[in-house]
Amino acid sequence: MRKLLLSSAALLLAALGALASMAQAPAFPNRPVTLVVPVAPGGILDTVARMLAADMGRHLGQPVIVDNKPGASGNIGASFVAKSPPDGYTMLVGYSMFHVGNPSMFRNLSWDPVRDFASVAMVAVSPHVVAVHPSVPVQTLKELVDLARKEPGKLNYASPGSGSVPHVGMELFKQQTGIDIVHVPYKGAGPMMQDVVGGAVQVTIATPPSLLGFAQSGRVRALAVAAKTRHPLLPNVPTTAEAGYPNFELEAWVALFAPAGTPRDVIAKLTAATQDALNSPAVIERSRATGMAIRFMPPSELDATVRSDLQYWSKVIRDAGITAD
Numbered sequence: 001m002r003k004l005l006l007s008s009a010a011l012l013l014a015a016l017g018a019l020a021s022m023a024q025a026p027a028f029p030n031r032p033v034t035l036v037v038p039v040a041p042g043g044i045l046d047t048v049a050r051m052l053a054a055d056m057g058r059h060l061g062q063p064v065i066v067d068n069k070p071g072a073s074g075n076i077g078a079s080f081v082a083k084s085p086p087d088g089y090t091m092l093v094g095y096s097m098f099h100v101g102n103p104s105m106f107r108n109l110s111w112d113p114v115r116d117f118a119s120v121a122m123v124a125v126s127p128h129v130v131a132v133h134p135s136v137p138v139q140t141l142k143e144l145v146d147l148a149r150k151e152p153g154k155l156n157y158a159s160p161g162s163g164s165v166p167h168v169g170m171e172l173f174k175q176q177t178g179i180d181i182v183h184v185p186y187k188g189a190g191p192m193m194q195d196v197v198g199g200a201v202q203v204t205i206a207t208p209p210s211l212l213g214f215a216q217s218g219r220v221r222a223l224a225v226a227a228k229t230r231h232p233l234l235p236n237v238p239t240t241a242e243a244g245y246p247n248f249e250l251e252a253w254v255a256l257f258a259p260a261g262t263p264r265d266v267i268a269k270l271t272a273a274t275q276d277a278l279n280s281p282a283v284i285e286r287s288r289a290t291g292m293a294i295r296f297m298p299p300s301e302l303d304a305t306v307r308s309d310l311q312y313w314s315k316v317i318r319d320a321g322i323t324a325d
Contacts, residue, residue: 097252129207129223131205132203153181177248208290
């Protein structure tokens with residue numbers, strides 16, 4: 001009986017100690033939260049991060065800081081977050097093709113998109129627009145395909161980098177149509193569009209923020225939007241389905257991820273802060289001005305999207321023989 005009483009007393013003391021420890025633990029968050037952007041300032045990821053930071057900070061009651069960690073097609077930033085403490089204070093601003101494409105393009109990644117991350121929320125999507133320099137003698141997407149079939153290997157297309165959504169997406173379009181056009185990779189959308197506008201490269205596929213001004217001024221000709229609906233800032237440009245290619249859609253998504261193992265209650269607070277920010281009139285207005293579309297998706301749906309996209313794009317990448325090593 002004495003042993004039983006001593007054992008019970010020990011258990012009670014341990015439980016009380018745990019409760020005291022929990023009571024003393026400061027509520028999340030009690031210091032700034034960092035959004036790690038795995039690319040240099042500028043572009044869709046950086047724009048989204050800075051667009052969200054202030055409103056998320058107001059909801060959380062702590063500053064939200066944007067920290068750019070560019071390099072290695074997003075792998076440096078992703079690896080940093082994957083190895084960060086799972087406490088909710090460090091999140092990755094993930095880009096779809098980095099997150100679901102890099103595992104198929106790099107042989108020795110130091111991170112895994114499913115094992116090493118906890119989904120917080122999808123925040124935005126951006127469709128892609130197929131466009132040509134005005135010197136290319138086509139007015140429609142079908143005419144571009146016909147020209148590429150007539151003169152295989154003579155047309156070039158520009159992308160913002162090997163393994164980017166435009167690169168992999170155009171390779172998918174080539175698979176679907178059987179055309180042969182040559183890939184010319186650039187280091188970012190800025191240099192890419194400079195050469196497309198200058199006529200050094202004839203074709204590109206890019207997000208609206210990259211080419212919107214050039215399309216509206218006539219310096220490039222937009223042929224089709226690779227999405228289910230027309231883009232509100234390019235209302236006269238048909239969708240790829242309207243242009244005769246219903247199987248070709250291409251969207252880049254941006255989502256927030258925390259390190260795997262982050263407590264569920266912390267994830268819930270981060271998700272709520274994200275959704276609150278996305279409902280802000282200032283964020284809505286800025287997203288419209290940049291040509292992106294807000295699309296909130298909670299953790300469970302984002303998990304399913306990541307798994308589905310991993311399977312889909314790994315086949316496209318494998319069939320196209322795309323590697324980044």
